[in-house]
Amino acid sequence: MTTHTTVSAYAAPSPKAPLEKTTIPRRELGEFDVLIDIKFAGICHSDIHQARAEWGEGTFPMVPGHEIAGLVAATGPGVTRYAVGDRVGVGCFVDSCRECDNCRAGLEQYCTGELGMVGTYNGVGRDGEPTYGGYSTHLVVDENYAVRIPESLPLDAAAPLLCAGITLFSPLNHWGAGPGKKVAVVGLGGLGHVGVKIAHAMGAEVTVLSQSLRKQEDGLRLGADHFHATSDPATFQQLAGTFDLIVNTVSAELDLNAYLGLLRTDGTLVQIGAPENPAPVAAFALIGGRKSLAGSMIGGIAETQAMLDFCAEHGITADIELIRADQINEAYTRVVASDVRYRFVIDTATI
Incomplete structure (x- = not known):
């Protein structure tokens, strides 16, 4: 039997129930484990989907949180990557099979082994126990599934990079956003606002495609070169055949055929938002320009x-x-209403 320690956390006791303060078990340090004193945890929209069982059944009580930043508080005897006091982060998964082709290639997020990618929360670890996320004071994780947060990044504002940052960086990196490339980011929310910054830093010409012009000033401040409202039909005529790469961050059901029309020859539309229902895509929207419709999910370690x-x-x-932790439920309501600029982060000292 694994021995464990108890730590404070905020959990959803059942689907759709408000989160409340509780205690959860954390396993004792294994040979290659690090104990992380969590300082900050971001609130991702997927936390809400899972806590409300909107993506299928979940395991309850559920402690969400996969944008975790903190300090190493203790290390197992075999740990070589980190020392006590190091600034570290944990993202969307805490383990994988380590043996499949994807794991060996550093694509642990696409693990095809029996264990699969083990979610930071709402998953099952190799010990058969449920995983609990970052809305808590401490986390125990294998050193190979933690990353180092550079000194120049403040821990609170770096926390969302562990999901939002990598979710945008991975497709921008994979599909070669850079100088001479025209990139569009659909949606300027928790994901999109980081995507604009990253694409701009990579040297691409960046356009934000947002429902309205309400956030135009923000978009330009964050690094966008252009900003267009998708509620205006003229946008789709004006920008037809423009982009090399479009990254769609929204989970709303959009007319993907209309967005495919904005791609130039050999362009790619990458879906990272996950709408509930399948979207109809016309073959001719792809054939006429050798266009690609792709998907991308977070990134490897x-x-x-x-x-x-x-x-x-x-x-x-x-x-x-x-x-503060006692504002989590209010924050959930505001995220669903798109009333945040642009990411809530919990100060876990308040748990």
Whole structure:
């Protein structure tokens, strides 16, 4: 039997129930584990989807949180990557099989082994126990699934990079956003606002495609060169055949055929938002221009570290609103209403 310690956390006791203060078990340090004293935890929209069982059934009580920043408080005897006091982060997963082709290639997020990618929360670890996320004071994780947060990045504003940052960096990196490339980011929310900063830093010409012009000033401040309202049909005529790459961050159901029309020959539309229902895509929207419709999900450990180093080099963090733990439920309501600029981060000292 694994021995464990108890720590304070905020959990959803059942689907759709408000989160409340509780205690949860954390495993004792294994040989290659680090104990992280969590300082900050970002609130991602996927936390809300899972706590409300909107993506299928979940395991309850559920402690969300996969944008975790903190300090190493203790290390197992075999740990070589980190020492006590190091600034570290944990993103969307805490383990994987380590043996499949994807794991060996540093694509742990696409693990095809029996264990699969083990979610930081609402997952099942190799010990058969449920995983609990970052809305808590401490986390125990294998050293190979933590990343180093560079000194120049403040921990609170760096926390959302562990999900929002890598979710945008990975496709921008994979599809070659850079000088001479025209990139569009659909949606200027928690994901999109970081994507604009990263694409701009990579040297691409960046356009924000947002429902209205309400956030235009913000978009331009964050590094966008252009800003267009998708509620205006003229936008789709004006920008037809423009982009090399479009990254769609929204989970709303959009007319993907209309967005495919904005791609130039050989362009790619990458879906990272996850709408509930399948979207109809016309073959002719792809055939007439050798266009691609693709998907992307977070990034592997090595790429997440590369993203943090890139963000440190370019001074990129998320725009955050720091909250106390007792404001989590109110924050959930505001995220669903798109009333945050642009990411809530919990000060875990208040748990």
